Amino acid sequence: GENVEQHPSTLSVQEGDSAVIKCTYSDSASNYFPWYKQELGKRPQLIIDIRSNVGEKKDQRIAVTLNKTAKHFSLHITETQPEDSAVYFCAARNAGGTSYGKLTFGQGTILTVHP
């Protein structure tokens, strides 16, 4: 089955700096890659996603890149703010296969943005 590895497990940055979180996946048939942000005591919230027919997607300060050949994708947050502090999860899914809605998640990255 699919396996998703996420690094780093913790990331500490100063406000205004950029943060990058990287994930690798094992199943070459995976074609949908969402990122979730989970604040303490709250539900995971979808912040951005990318499909395998696209190499990069951007939404304001957040961007995701995908390298299908290397089977890795990354989340980039620019001009970080203290409210970006949370746990970030990457995930992968084979949207067209028998896994249907099953998301395989990385282990999460605790991002701390210091004022």
Place this chain on the structure above:
Amino acid sequence: KAGVTQTPRYLIKTRGQQVTLSCSPISGHRSVSWYQQTPGQGLQFLFEYFSETQRNKGNFPGRFSGRQFSNSRSEMNVSTLELGDSALYLCASREGNEQFFGPGTRLTVL
């Protein structure tokens, strides 16, 4: 549209008991998935239901089961609870690619 809702939000049970958790998806969403979240194992897929049929199942013992009703609401049941079942149980509803999570049910097994 209202988001995904889950009840109850908190549960305390003792070993050996059983528990039923409920999830109401976003209106119009027919797919409901369940995940277990623990500090050690992260987010792990339990199962997915679509139009009242289980379409996929994760690597959990048979004590974990679920069902979906004709209005897309879903329940999951855990029988013979073990201490290790203590976790946040999240359901997520989906129509298309995007999957949206509920607030979760925090289950504590004593």
